[in-house]
Amino acid sequence: TMRGAIFDLDGVIVDTAKYHYLAWAKLADELGFAFTEEHNERLKGVSRMRSLDILLEVGGQDFSEEDKLVMADKKNKLYVEYISTLNESELLPGVKDYLIGLRARGVGIALGSASKNAMFILDKLNIAELFDSIVDGNKVSRAKPDPEVFLIACAELALQPVDCVVFEDAEAGVQAAKAAGMQVVGIGRPEILKDADLVVAGLHVLEGLDRLN
Ligand code: G16
Ligand code: MG
Numbered sequence: 001t002m003r004g005a006i007f008d009l010d011g012v013i014v015d016t017a018k019y020h021y022l023a024w025a026k027l028a029d030e031l032g033f034a035f036t037e038e039h040n041e042r043l044k045g046v047s048r049m050r051s052l053d054i055l056l057e058v059g060g061q062d063f064s065e066e067d068k069l070v071m072a073d074k075k076n077k078l079y080v081e082y083i084s085t086l087n088e089s090e091l092l093p094g095v096k097d098y099l100i101g102l103r104a105r106g107v108g109i110a111l112g113s114a115s116k117n118a119m120f121i122l123d124k125l126n127i128a129e130l131f132d133s134i135v136d137g138n139k140v141s142r143a144k145p146d147p148e149v150f151l152i153a154c155a156e157l158a159l160q161p162v163d164c165v166v167f168e169d170a171e172a173g174v175q176a177a178k179a180a181g182m183q184v185v186g187i188g189r190p191e192i193l194k195d196a197d198l199v200v201a202g203l204h205v206l207e208g209l210d211r212l213n
Contacts, residue, residue: 002183003163005102006153008045009113009136011169012187012203013095014125016083016115017044023078024055027071033059045170047114047143048072080117086124094204099130101210108132110153112166114143133157144172147180154180167203168196 010016021040028035039058043051052072056062063071088096102109110133111118118136122128133156135149142148154164166177169187174195177184185206186196193199200206 001163002107002165004108004110004154004157004159004165006110006112006150006157006164006166006177006182008166008168008170008173008187009111009115009118009121011044012092012167013127014086014090014092014121016086016121019079019082020051022082023075024051026078027075028055028059031059031061033061035059045114045144045168045172047137048076048116050143076117080120083117083121083124086121088126091125091127092204093202094207096127096130098203098207098210099127101207103130108157108159110157111135112149112153113137114140114149144170145175145179147176150177150180150182154182168193171195 007013017040020043021037024040024043025035035055035058042054046054049068049072052068052075099109109131111122111131113136116137119128119134122131122134133153135153135156139152140149150166151161154161161181164182166182166184167187168174168177168184171192174184174186174193178195184196186193186199187202188199190199
């Protein structure tokens with residue numbers, strides 16, 4: 001049985017991918033190349049600096065580490081500007097009710113995100129207080145598919161990996177959860193999330209099932 005539930009942020013709780021995309025596409029535009037939504041798929045769940053490397057690879061460009069830090073910072077300032085008006089209405093379907101249901105059953109709730117802006121986003125969505133533990137890009141040094149983020153979350157919940165279920169929308173996140181020895185519910189399309197133990201379209205599906213029980 002599930003004693004701890006660990007949630008990815010982007011793609012599971014809120015669709016911030018579109019704002020990441022707008023900011024990356026603007027940076028690419030300034031560098032003189034197009035960055036498409038299809039290219040953007042490769043950035044999902046990936047850390048900020050690794051995302052920049054992928055973007056520059058797409059554009060066939062290379063820069064010094066120093067220049068890359070400046071670019072990543074510029075992208076982040078744009079992204080933060082785009083998400084500054086985020087609010088509860090942008091929570092993905094079923095999220096809040098599912099979290100409230102888990103809490104009522106005594107399940108520990110953690111966030112396991114690569115984002116350094118996770119706290120800012122949870123505050124905007126008004127759901128920070130529903131989490132017992134928040135593990136984000138500021139707390140981890142190794143990006144998904146490394147299991148570090150989920151292992152820290154599990155430890156903060158004072159649970160063992162076998163007791164935890166991870167909710168993930170990205171392939172790298174599913175791999176990270178498996179490497180952590182946890183069960184994983186994929187959120188999205190089964191053809192992309194092949195290694196997940198179960199794939200659903202969104203948390204609204206699980207929330208609906210819980211209400212039937
Ligand atoms: C999210 C997104 C990634 C993004 C990463 C880092 O991860 O899916 O596209 O690059 O965070 O975000 P930031 O630049 O805000 O630190 P997750 O793990 O929540 O899906
Ligand atoms: Mg994600």
